[in-house]
Amino acid sequence: MSEFINNVSRRKETLKEALRQIHAGKPYEEVKQTFAEILQQASAGEIAEIEQALIAEGLPVEDIQYLCDVHVAMFRESLDQQTPPQMMPGHPVYTFNAENELAALQLNQCRQLLGQAQDNPKAETLAQLAAALQKLAEFDCHYERKENLLFPFLEKYGFSGPSSVMWGIHDDIRKAWKSMRKQLQDAGADPSAALAAVSEKFIPMENAMREMFYKEEHILFPNALERLNASDWRAIHAQEPDFGFAFVVRGAQWPPDEQPVEIETAIGDAIINKEKQERMNEMNEFPLTTGDLTLSQINLMLTHLPVDITFVDENDIVRYFSETPTRIFKRTPAIIGRKVQNCHPPASVHKVVEIVEDFRAGKRDSAEFWIQMNGMFIHIQYFAMRDVSGNYRGTLEVSQEISALRKLEGEKRLLDD
Incomplete structure (x- = not known):
């Protein structure tokens, strides 16, 4: 199979066939052994493009979501060999990765408190576990920034596979957070049964979150850095505060400062253009069905x-x-x-x-x-x-x-x- 390694197109088709066999029910270890050599050569970009191609061919997103961890496991050896990109504090990718590191620590605390509550199922220990899970759920703004900022920019470059697959996994994790908090809230006189239900939800939720950390660091973010330009990242950076940050204060080293003259010129031009546009919006009236309005008036009406x-x-x-x-x-x-x-x-x-x-x-x-x-x-x-x-x-x-x-x-x- 070595003849395929340097042929990107044929390698992708062969990798797609490996995933098709997994989806058809062929044992994972058997498929991995058959395609071992080429699996070691797969890049983050190829993995994401292959999943997207399978969706385009009609493979249900739910199926890819269900077997997403299997896909990553198949390519993990190759992905582990690739060095994740290093970004400056303040860059959206740096912030995403910092949140993942702190979320991993919060998961550790939740797991520890769950064990303590199981050993000592009293109201106090249940309250501590509930508070820790509530804190963990603050990580939702990380997913919201992905869904509403990063994914739209990737889609502009025709890269929509992660949007479909990852969003579904986010929702599964959200459901688990909500369900666990509800179980603890309704524990009542039978805390042991509530803790058993929480434990049943916690293990797959924790695995899903930790696998998502890996997928982001080794697949999503490298692909995003390859496709998005500096202007895209600045636009994402500007809109991030609308959603907030999980466990971190965003760094201030990125974006780097521009030359003062360039900033002054840019700001001056922006002010002039904005004032000119506002004057035009005030002057030009548009005939509507029952009246005439300027653009400024239309905008004011819609926003009020x-x-x-x-x-x-x-x-x-x-x-x-x-x-x-x-x-x-x-x-x-x-x-x-x-x-x-x-x-x-x-x-x-x-x-x-x-x-x-x-x-x-x-x-x-x-x-x-x-x-x-x-x-x-x-x-x-x-x-x-x-x-x-x-x-x-x-x-x-x-x-x-x-x-x-x-x-x-x-x-x-x-x-x-």
Whole structure:
């Protein structure tokens, strides 16, 4: 098989065949032995591209997610030989890796406290374990930054495989966090049974998190550094505070300072251009169905509505979201230009696809949901947008927190205090 090692295209096809055999049920050790020589040559980029190619060929994302750890195990010898890139404090990759190191320590503490609680299942030890698991769940902002910042930028370069597979694993970990905390909260008079349930969830959750640390360091981040340019990383860096950081304070050494003259020039140009654009927005009026408005007025109206708005065009591309003062669901500029299918977890994306396809086919004009989240009662509506000829032009999502509205009774006149 050595004739394939220096032929990248043929090597990828051979590696794909190895994964296909795994998915078909062939014993892992047998496949690894057959393809041992070529497996040692696989790079992080090839592994990610192969999984993405298998998805494109129709292999369900759920199947790849289920066997993701097997894939990594097959290539681990090759990946261990590759030196992870070193970044400066403040670079998004450096921050991601620092969070992983501290999350590993938090996992160690949770495992230790779980053992102590099993040996001494009293209220105090259960409370300590619950607090440690609550602390661990703060790591969710790490996953949110991946899903809402890093993944969209990778998708712009046609690299969407990690978005589908990793997001599903994130959601499995989130479910385990929630379930374990609920078990401890409801322990009541039978703490031993609660601890047994927690232990059953903890082991696969811990394995999933630690495997994700490895996949990020050896596959995701090297691929991201290879594809994204300095401007992309700066854009990610600028939007990271919207989601926060887990266990760390972001470093300040990156991005490196520019020359003072260049900064001054850039800032000056930006101010001039912004002022010019604002003047143009104020001057130019656009004729609407029932009036004329400037761009500034339109923008002010959209940002002052008591609802969150997101617009997806007829090609399923996210084109706009309103930046209201208190958004319910986080949005960042990184999602503009992203396929709406990539903006939702794998477990629920099929519902979004069904709604959009029904809108496109004219089977329905709206869809309505309501959920309870973090003490809020959220009303979500989707509307099909059609032009005067009835052609589908996109989908409008409107979300509103309506807890206060649901409590209204009687009436209040306009001039009442």
